[in-house]
Amino acid sequence: MKRATLLSLASILVLAACGDQVATGDGDAREVVAGAAHTQDRLNYPTTRAVEQTDIYQSAAHGEVEVADPYRWLEEDVRVSPEVAAWVTAQNAVTNRYLENLPGRPAIAARLRELWNYERISVPAAREGRYFYAYNDGLQDQSVYMVREGLDGEARVLINPNELSDDGTVALAGTWPSPDGRYAAYMLQDGGSDWRIAQVIDVETGEALEDRIEWIKFSNLSWAKDGSGFFYSRYPQPEAGEEFTSLNMDQAIYFHALGTDQSEDRQIMADPENPEVSWRAGVSDDGDYLFIYSSAGTDGNAIHILDLTRDDAEPVAIFEGFDNNHSPVGNDGETFFFMTDLDAPNQRIVAVDLSDPSTLTDIIPAGDFPISAASHVGGHLIVRTFEDVRSVVRVHTLEGEEVREVELPGLGVASGFDGRPDSPETFYSFTSFNRPGTVYRYDVETGESTLFHEAPLTFDPDDYEVSQVFYESTGGVQVPMYIVHHRDVTPNGQQPTLLFGYGGFNIPMTPAFDVRRLQWMEMGGVFALANIRGGSEYGRDWHDGGRLANKQNVYDDFINAAEHLIELDWTSPANIAIEGRSNGGLLVGAVANQRPDLFAAALPGVGVMDMLRFNQFTAGRFWVSDYGSPQDPDMFDVLYAYSPLHNIPEGEGYPATLVTTADTDDRVVPSHSFKYIAALQAADTGTAPTLIRIETRAGHGAGTPVSMLIEETADKWAFIAFHTGLEVPQAQ
Structure with missing residues (x-):
């Protein structure tokens, strides 16, 4: 494979020195020789209005604590507030001018398009000889939904979301064949x-x-046995103007009969007296029972079972309360199999009659x-x-006796293995850091894996x-850590290094392929x-060790990861960039505050940055189970101590920071990212740039068009390459 020609960072860079006129789209940029770095004194950030807003919180250690919130007005919805919209436009103007002049950015974007241009499919779902799956030919903004008649039949397109919008931002968010x-x-x-x-x-x-069903959020669809309709969960319609900010309350389960209006849907389960409880439903494999899940946060759930064959049936409680996590595996008549962490931090599978x-x-x-x-x-x-952060798959009898281990292609993560209890056919995907997802058909009876789809690679x-x-x-x-690199790269104490982490919500970080990396x-x-x-890499204890009052362990683990990379002679503080998204964006903001000396650049994406008000918006109330509530005096002290918005260090060299978020x-x-960047730009954090990139017509990540992902990644890689000393490809 031909290696890209490299352009030295010692080259001259044309840099925009963004003044007020640049923020409004007017004026000419000055040319600056960037022999050292982009510096904050060459950037004139948009002025962010500060207001006299303070709140009183109860602290277990200090009693009443007054906390200023000068950028509260940035919490207004950008689609509703002209002032917030103007601020977004001004910030993007400064950021775009900076990013457009980074060395090698066009070449990075061009190579990303080449690498991204490979076929991808999802794990198929089999239904009576038909096989359903998502497919992307490479650079399609959104994957299309396909059906194949038989294993060797010709595939045809069922749904092409790329035809539903001009900008590629309408996406399929789940598919369920009857x-x-x-x-x-x-x-x-x-x-x-x-x-x-x-x-x-x-x-x-x-x-x-x-049929058209609206106001669905955090829900699956689950078909009735006879295909007459499906179960789903939804919220009441929000007030106009509050669709993207108001708290999500009063979710309920409904059944929709095909051919009827949504207003006729039958309510199956709700709890008006406890509007914070969430509900979800799933039909058993034999179609005779409905699993009803309830929860009040992101950790712990209850399960009831409703007999669908009896009109007078009442839900039977199997697991009550929200102290543990349970999920159904399947059933054999009235014997049900569940995976549970009740009395088993590493989970166990139990049978219930x-x-x-x-x-x-x-x-x-x-x-x-x-x-x-x-x-x-x-x-x-x-x-x-999950054994030391890699997949191991075994087949057992219904009595628990091990039959065999599934032979996987190597070190990585396997997903899929869904199917029917009366059919030996299933499919799975295997992926690793250096291997895109390859899909296999597996026969449970024989143990044979056969290739279903493998894409040619560039x-x-x-x-x-x-x-x-x-x-x-x-x-x-x-703590385990994966280190991945080109075989020509060896430790020398100065290798530009991107360290990624998440650390929350019982979610493991897996050794999966990502073309951007x-x-x-x-x-x-x-x-x-x-x-x-x-995360859940080592079960519930690993999760509990990094949540609530133990959250600082997450930040210590990440800081120690960076220091270990230095000890192994891979890199140095001048060459380390850190990245995380969502809860991982919180991670990056917190450790950048705590150890600004340890990192050269930071990429906090769609992060939870205001730990005192996160539970006031949309789904934020669910996160109290992982973070704790700022209204709890004990947890206030914990949250206030690491909240990225409230702990920006003054007078220290802060890492070059590119915050990313989206208006939808x-x-x-x-507003988490808006308020955080406003505070960063107002603080004395040294000479490195502190910028925000605000995508329009995009959200938390799911459904983002490929073209947008390529442009965002090119911006991020050019930014951290420049600030960690990585030579970047020269445009051809």
Whole structure:
């Protein structure tokens, strides 16, 4: 493979020195020789109005605490407030002028388009001889939904979301073929919002039905056994102007019968006296039962079972309360299999008889590593475990006896393995840092894996080396970290390195392929993934070790990851960039505040930056289970101590920072990033730039068009390459 020609950072850079006139789109840029760096004194940020706003919180340690919030007005919806919209325009003008003049940015974008241009499909869903899956030919903004008649049949397009908008921002947000394969229900999202609209298509004719369901959020769809309709969850319609900011309350489960108006949908479950409780439903594989899930946050749920064969049936409680996590695996008549962390931090699989729901019988006891998923296929249980942050898959009988281990292609992560209890056919995808997702068909009876789809690549996976190290962090805990790089890159103490982390909500960071990281490594950068506490890499204990009062462990783990990379002679503080998104954006903001000396650049994406007001907007109230409530005096002290907005250090060299967010993010509302960057720009943080890139017609990440992702990544890589000393490709 031909390596890109490199342009030295010692080259002359044409830099825009953005004054007030630049922020409004007028005026000419000055040319500056960037022999050292872009500096803050050459950037004139838009003025952000400060207001006299203070709030009183109760602290366990200090009693009443008065906290200023001078940028409260930036919490107004950009679609509603002309002043916020003007501020966004001004900030983007400064940022765009800066990014456009970074060396090698056009070449980075061009190479990203080449690397991104490979076929991708999802794991197929089989329905009565039809196979349904998402497909992208490479650079399509949105993947299309396909159906194939038989394994060797010709595939045809069912739904092409690229035809639904001019800018590619309407995306498929879930697809559910009916049990007989006659219909496919699907959800659409517009502009990256979490709100969904559900519709139905006739698979044979390709014609859309008139059914249209609105105000769906945080829900699946689950078909009735006879295909007459489906169960779903939705919220009441918000007040006009509050669709993207108001708290999500009063969710309920409904059943929609095909061919009827949404106003006729039958309510299945709700709890008006407890509007904070969320509800979700799923039909059992045999179609006879409905699993009803309820929760009040992101950790812990209850499960009830409703017998759909009896009109007079009442839900039977299987797991009550929100102290533990449970999920159904399948059923064999009235015997149900569940995965649960009740009395099992690493999860176990139990059997429950509907006639005696209080008795749990271990089928697969908890082991040394956490069970990450399980399914009931072909009369067997397929169980996935996460062993030192890599997938291991085993097949068991319904009595728990191990039959075999599934032979995976290497070190990586496997997903899929869904199917029917009466069919041995299932599909799975395998991916690793240097290998895109490859899809296999698996026969549970024979144990044979056969290739279903593997895309031709524009790179050689063998050019990249993957290793795993362990380092010590707070409390003597050993934390795993992956280090990935081009085989020509070796430790020299100065390698530009991108360190990524998340650390929250029981979500593991896996050794999966990401073409954006590949491009960073192809340029010569090192990529490191730290599997810090707060996720589920080592079960519930690993999660608990990084949430609530233990949240500082997450930041310590990430800081120690950077220091370990230095100890291994890979890099230095002048060459380390850090990145994280959402809860990971919080991570980046917190550690940049705590150790600004340790990092050269920071990329906090769609981050939770105001830890005192996160629970006042949209889905933020759910996060109290991971963060704690700022209205709790004990947790106020914890949250206030690390909140990125409230702990920006003055008079110290802050990392070059590029905040990214989007105007339609109704998961982590963009005001988090708006207020944080306003505070950064107002503070004395040294000479490095502190910028914000605000995408329009985009949200928290899901459904973002490929073209937008390429442009955003090119901006980020050019930014951190410049500030970590990575030579970048010269435009051809």
